[in-house]
Amino acid sequence: MSTPNRKKRKSRKKQKQILHFLLLTALFFCLLLGILLILRHSSAPETRTVQEFVVETETIPETESETIPETESETVPETTEEETLPPGMVSGITLSFYHVHLHEDDDPVMPRVFMQPEDAIDISEIWSSSDETVAIVDENGTITPENPGNCTICVTSAMNPAVSAAVMVTVYSKEEALPVPEQICSPFSEEDNTRNDIQVIGGITYVQGVMLVNKTYSLPADYHPDGLTPETSEAFSALRHAASDEAGLRLFSESDFRSYRTQVYLYESYCNRDGKEAADRFSARPGHSEHQTGMVIDVNWAGDAFNDTEEAVWLEKNCWRFGFIVRFPREKEAFTGYKYESWHIRYVGEDWAKKIYDSGLCLEEYFHVSSRYS
Numbered sequence: 063m064s065t066p067n068r069k070k071r072k073s074r075k076k077q078k079q080i081l082h083f084l085l086l087t088a089l090f091f092c093l094l095l096g097i098l099l100i101l102r103h104s105s106a107p108e109t110r111t112v113q114e115f116v117v118e119t120e121t122i123p124e125t126e127s128e129t130i131p132e133t134e135s136e137t138v139p140e141t142t143e144e145e146t147l148p149p150g151m152v153s154g155i156t157l158s159f160y161h162v163h164l165h166e167d168d169d170p171v172m173p174r175v176f177m178q179p180e181d182a183i184d185i186s187e188i189w190s191s192s193d194e195t196v197a198i199v200d201e202n203g204t205i206t207p208e209n210p211g212n213c214t215i216c217v218t219s220a221m222n223p224a225v226s227a228a229v230m231v232t233v234y235s236k237e238e239a240l241p242v243p244e245q246i247c248s249p250f251s252e253e254d255n256t257r258n259d260i261q262v263i264g265g266i267t268y269v270q271g272v273m274l275v276n277k278t279y280s281l282p283a284d285y286h287p288d289g290l291t292p293e294t295s296e297a298f299s300a301l302r303h304a305a306s307d308e309a310g311l312r313l314f315s316e317s318d319f320r321s322y323r324t325q326v327y328l329y330e331s332y333c334n335r336d337g338k339e340a341a342d343r344f345s346a347r348p349g350h351s352e353h354q355t356g357m358v359i360d361v362n363w364a365g366d367a368f369n370d371t372e373e374a375v376w377l378e379k380n381c382w383r384f385g386f387i388v389r390f391p392r393e394k395e396a397f398t399g400y401k402y403e404s405w406h407i408r409y410v411g412e413d414w415a416k417k418i419y420d421s422g423l424c425l426e427e428y429f430h431v432s433s434r435y436s
Contacts, residue, residue, distance in 0.1 A: 150183035152219040155227040158278050158432070162262040163232045163240050164197075164207040171265055172204045173229055174278055174436055175217060186220035197231045207233040243268035260431070269429045272410055273355055276426065276433035277399045280349040283322045287356035290318050293385075294357045294409040301384040308380075311373050316405070317360040320353035343401050347435065352389065357409040359386075364405050374404040382419035385412040394424040399433040 158174035177185045189199045193213035199205050205215055210233050218226040234240060240263050259270045265282040267274045275281055290298070298315065305311040320328070326348045332341040352358040361368075361377060368374050378388050389408040390400045408425075410418070418428050426433050 150179075150181065152177050152179075152182045152185065152222040152225050154178040155217060155219060155225055157217070157227050157229065159229065159260045159262045159267055160227075160257055161230050161232075161260070162205065163234065164205075164262075164264065165234050165236055165238075165240065166207050166209055167236060168207055169265055169282055169284075170204045170206040171262055172202065173217075174432075175203060175227075176432070177219065182221065184219075184221040188218045188220050188223075190216050190218075192216070196233050205229065205231060207231075209233060210235045210238070240264050243271045243273075259429075269431060272414055272425075272429070273357070274429070274431065275350065275352045275355055276431075277346070277350055277435045278432045281322070281354050283349060285354060286321055287319070289356060290359070291356045291409070293411075294359070297385045297409055298359055301381060301386065304380065304384070305373070305376055309372070309376050311376055313361055313373060313377070315359045316362055316364055318353065318358060319356045320351060322348055322354060325349075325351045325354065342399075342435070343395070344403070346400075350435075352406075352408055355408075358389070359407055359409075361405045361407060364403075368405045369402065370404075377407065378404065381407050382415040383412070385409050385415045387415050387418050387425065389425065391424050394427070397424050397426040397433065399435075 154177070156176045156178070158176075160173075162171055162173075164171065175187060187201075187203060189201060189203050191197055191199050191213055192215075193211065195209055196211035196213040197205055197207050197215065199215050203217060212233075213231050215229040215231055216226055217228075243261060243263060260274075261268050266285065267279040289295075302313050305313045325346065329341065329345050329347055332345045335341075346352070362373055381388065386407040386409050388404060389406045390398045390403040392402045395401050410425075418425060421428055425431075
């Protein structure tokens with residue numbers, strides 16, 4: 063009987079030990095869980111701080127990611143556009159004039175076309191008229207008036223149809239008077255592809271109201287003012303008297319007005335004597351001579367012997383007072399197309415003469431116009 067009882071007691075003792083072990087284990091895990099919760103609670107502020115720092119550091123890439131694409135979007139297309147334009151491709155067109163006023167029976171006119179770059183592979187032009195009942199244009203750009211009205215003559219690059227320029231044409235009836243050249247004094251801008259300050263009226267080009275004649279801009283063959291204009295003659299008379307009274311110098315007209323026909327003879331004779339290339343430096347081709355305007359005078363002697371004389375020095379310093387400019391100054395051949403001619407003076411009016419003289423520029427520089435034959 064004793065043996066079974068002892069076994070029972072031993073079994074109960076083991077059960078109690080197991081129960082105590084389980085309770086201790088449960089208590090240990092409860093304590094451990096409590097400690098973990100306390101540690102987590104105490105470390106939460108640090109975690110938030112870290113999170114805030116992470117948020118702040120994340121905003122920096124966001125700012126950069128917003129600005130970098132904008133910078134790239136502004137610069138990349140320009141680089142791509144330049145790179146995609148093949149070498150020698152026409153990139154722009156400028157014209158010698160953009161506005162023309164004609165009578166319906168006037169002679170045709172033709173704007174000079176300058177394509178950029180100058181070494182473009184194909185400079186072929188495509189011309190069109192918005193209204194051929196008003197004016198027509200041929201394949202060379204010759205504009206012929208037809209009937210009163212307005213139209214637009216457009217020239218497009220055959221190589222690059224995206225590049226074009228236009229001339230605004232106004233045709234008047236025979237009875238209507240052509241407009242007086244407008245003195246538009248808006249500043250010149252190289253970005254302005256339709257200059258309003260250059261107008262062709264009756265085949266004559268004006269820039270801000272000043273008649274323009276050089277290697278780019280010509281006069282009609284029948285333009286003939288029958289000598290010096292009255293304003294030019296009167297101004298030169300005053301200049302001569304001033305030179306005599308102020309400096310004791312004798313100035314006179316060695317040559318002034320020349321007709322188109324006379325210029326044909328002179329230019330051909332110079333070409334025969336010196337060759338065309340040399341002649342182009344000192345003699346104008348027919349229709350391109352300022353002498354035909356009736357506003358030009360060659361003073362005393364039309365030759366290099368006049369340079370640096372007392373008369374030439376006085377003329378250069380004082381002619382502006384009477385509305386004249388030395389038309390082909392020193393070191394300006396790149397702009398005027400002609401070598402220095404101290405004797406060649408052009409009447410432009412006292413206001414313009416003073417402005418051009420004070421600027422130190424030649425006429426082409428001052429008005430931003432070209433002077434070169436096609």
